[in-house]
Amino acid sequence: MCGIIGYTGPLQARGIVLLGLSQLEYRGYDSAGLALFTEDNKIYLQKKVGQVSELEKNCDKSIKSHCGIGHTRWATHGGVTDANAHPHMVGSVTLLHNGIIENYHTIQKQYGFEGLTTSETDTEVAAQLINYYYQEYQDPYLAIRKSIDIIEGSFAFCIMFNDIPGKIFAVRNVSPMVASATEQGSFIASDVTALIPYTRSYFVVPEYHILTLTDTAIEMEDMKGNRVEPELMEVSWDVEAAQKNGYPHFMLKEIYEQPEVFQKTVLPRLLGGIPDFSAEGIPDSILEECKQIQIVACGTAMYAGMVGRAIIEQKLRIPVTVSVASEFRYDTPLIDEHTLVIVISQSGETIDTLAALRLAKTCGAKVLSIVNVKGSTIARESDYVLYTHAGPEIAVASTKAYMVQLAVLYLITGRMMYVRKKASDEEIREFTSNLLSSTDTIQHMLDTISQKVRTQAEKIAFSTDAFFIGRGLDYAFSLEGALKMKEISYIHAEAYAAGELKHGTIALIEENVPVVALATQDHVFNKTISNIREVKARGAYVILITKEGVSVSDDVCDIHFEVPVKDDCFSVFPCAVVLQMLAYYTAYAKGYDMDKPRNLAKSVTVE
Numbered sequence: 001m002c003g004i005i006g007y008t009g010p011l012q013a014r015g016i017v018l019l020g021l022s023q024l025e026y027r028g029y030d031s032a033g034l035a036l037f038t039e040d041n042k043i044y045l046q047k048k049v050g051q052v053s054e055l056e057k058n059c060d061k062s063i064k065s066h067c068g069i070g071h072t073r074w075a076t077h078g079g080v081t082d083a084n085a086h087p088h089m090v091g092s093v094t095l096l097h098n099g100i101i102e103n104y105h106t107i108q109k110q111y112g113f114e115g116l117t118t119s120e121t122d123t124e125v126a127a128q129l130i131n132y133y134y135q136e137y138q139d140p141y142l143a144i145r146k147s148i149d150i151i152e153g154s155f156a157f158c159i160m161f162n163d164i165p166g167k168i169f170a171v172r173n174v175s176p177m178v179a180s181a182t183e184q185g186s187f188i189a190s191d192v193t194a195l196i197p198y199t200r201s202y203f204v205v206p207e208y209h210i211l212t213l214t215d216t217a218i219e220m221e222d223m224k225g226n227r228v229e230p231e232l233m234e235v236s237w238d239v240e241a242a243q244k245n246g247y248p249h250f251m252l253k254e255i256y257e258q259p260e261v262f263q264k265t266v267l268p269r270l271l272g273g274i275p276d277f278s279a280e281g282i283p284d285s286i287l288e289e290c291k292q293i294q295i296v297a298c299g300t301a302m303y304a305g306m307v308g309r310a311i312i313e314q315k316l317r318i319p320v321t322v323s324v325a326s327e328f329r330y331d332t333p334l335i336d337e338h339t340l341v342i343v344i345s346q347s348g349e350t351i352d353t354l355a356a357l358r359l360a361k362t363c364g365a366k367v368l369s370i371v372n373v374k375g376s377t378i379a380r381e382s383d384y385v386l387y388t389h390a391g392p393e394i395a396v397a398s399t400k401a402y403m404v405q406l407a408v409l410y411l412i413t414g415r416m417m418y419v420r421k422k423a424s425d426e427e428i429r430e431f432t433s434n435l436l437s438s439t440d441t442i443q444h445m446l447d448t449i450s451q452k453v454r455t456q457a458e459k460i461a462f463s464t465d466a467f468f469i470g471r472g473l474d475y476a477f478s479l480e481g482a483l484k485m486k487e488i489s490y491i492h493a494e495a496y497a498a499g500e501l502k503h504g505t506i507a508l509i510e511e512n513v514p515v516v517a518l519a520t521q522d523h524v525f526n527k528t529i530s531n532i533r534e535v536k537a538r539g540a541y542v543i544l545i546t547k548e549g550v551s552v553s554d555d556v557c558d559i560h561f562e563v564p565v566k567d568d569c570f571s572v573f574p575c576a577v578v579l580q581m582l583a584y585y586t587a588y589a590k591g592y593d594m595d596k597p598r599n600l601a602k603s604v605t606v607e
């Protein structure tokens with residue numbers, strides 16, 4: 001939920017920290033701050049409410065520094081104020097943090113820190129605690145070890161001690177952190193996006209290991225003080241992938257990247273037209289023998305799971321349950337060794353999803369995760385991983401990641417059809433051919449609908465409410481359409497099973513209330529049209545999406561989009577493009593920042 005960057009080395013630290021923060025800003029952007037060791041070994045600290053650009057404006061440009069840390073915040077404890085911005089300086093300690101310290105009140109009471117803080121944050125209490133032990137032991141490692149023995153919760157700390165110039169200390173638990181020692185100095189950050197301009201080689205910081213960054217190396221030790229060598233990894237994408245490349249927003253760029261990343265995700269996993277996961281070492285047994293499937297995720301990833309549930313149940317006739325990870329993790333789920341748990345996460349760091357994964361494993365279930373960020377915590381803790389190849393998704397509103405999560409779920413469906421002999425090889429080849437050709441239908445939508453969608457977006461932009469309705473698969477992906485609209489246009493959008501509206505919610509339909517109606521499923525098409533007539537009769541402004549070539553009388557809708565699919569199992573892919581662009585252009589019409597919508601952050605690493 002926050003972005004962290006640290007650097008020490010021969011280069012100017014201020015510029016590196018500010019650039020890193022701007023690249024990590026999608027992780028949270030309520031406020032930003034930095035701390036730099038100046039050339040006379042003092043610590044310069046600056047922090048401001050607002051985006052990184054605000055911090056940059058307020059930074060003393062005359063400061064020369066070769067060691068510093070920076071933070072961009074998504075507020076959890078304490079409001080959005082300068083005082084609550086990180087870093088926090090207490091005595092000899094300057095510290096920034098990503099995560100939540102659950103027992104900070106207890107620590108405050110136990111150590112008599114109450115009334116001594118200048119902020120409302122849990123983070124400052126961590127700085128107080130480390131400073132307390134540093135004053136006692138005059139040893140940074142002992143001070144850090146003693147403190148994290150006491151601290152409960154999630155944390156990624158970067159710490160500077162004002163009498164140890166040029167060095168940065170770091171330690172994490174749950175919250176993500178990566179690091180790299182290069183010829184240009186040592187770097188640490190919340191994710192590789194901030195390291196890319198300098199290096200492709202990095203390592204994931206193991207939990208409860210203390211790092212010491214110096215200008216020439218990074219030392220790492222476990223909690224017993226034993227030296228540990230890092231496991232180096234290579235970044236699989238380039239700087240350009242994390243830039244806008246001429247698009248006004250990352251979100252629009254990522255919408256247009258969908259055909260390419262869809263193909264990158266699907267093609268390598270087809271062998272003679274049959275889905276094949278042997279390259280990922282995924283045994284057929286987990287797909288063949290499971291008696292039920294439990295899908296767990298959050299937000300858009302969970303809505304991808306809803307589509308996955310519908311298609312797997314339709315094709316395999318086995319029970320599939322989808323759970324919100326934040327609910328599942330505190331539940332007593334009815335899963336066991338006969339359950340395949342599919343965890344879906346773009347970032348691979350969503351704390352609720354990670355906790356759900358850990359719970360699933362204690363129940364004896366095998367965990368297969370669908371993750372976009374390689375080497376992420378969820379990927380590393382899963383039994384098996386199918387990576388999506390979407391490249392970095394910078395916009396907070398997920399688009400291309402959703403599309404390729406769906407693609408992988410369809411590949412899993414196809415492989416299960418094969419190993420369970422639910423269809424002939426020819427039928428499976430037809431299924432995967434339809435999947436692969438969805439690349440073209442996505443491209444077709446991108447090439448043909450943007451002006452038409454934009455016109456509709458401008459018509460509905462200042463509505464207060466909107467409804468997304470459908471039946472079956474259409475209902476499953478209307479959920480994602482509503483979320484997209486909510487999170488970037490701030491219109492209160494709600495997805496509803498079309499047949500359920502008349503049981504109360506239709507009372508909210510009045511003149512010009514926008515209703516996005518999805519009617520691509522043949523077997524319930526007429527029923528859905530009846531439901532659409534019910535809302536139309538009450539004045540709704542209906543944006544209808546159907547398969548191409550379906551005849552619809554003029555009085556059913558105000559505008560009609562057609563998606564070029566024959567098999568309605570595959571209408572989700574082109575429909576998703578319409579729904580994503582409708583949300584994007586609605587927010588655009590309102591002048592909002594589609595990449596950094598209010599109150600949100602890209603990766604929810606706090607509960």
Ligand code: AGP
Nearest residue numbers: 299300345346347350396397398
């Ligand atoms: C979707 O647009 C949001 N960014 C959010 O719902 C997101 O999908 C959710 O937080 C899950 O994130 P993850 O896929 O990284 O786990």
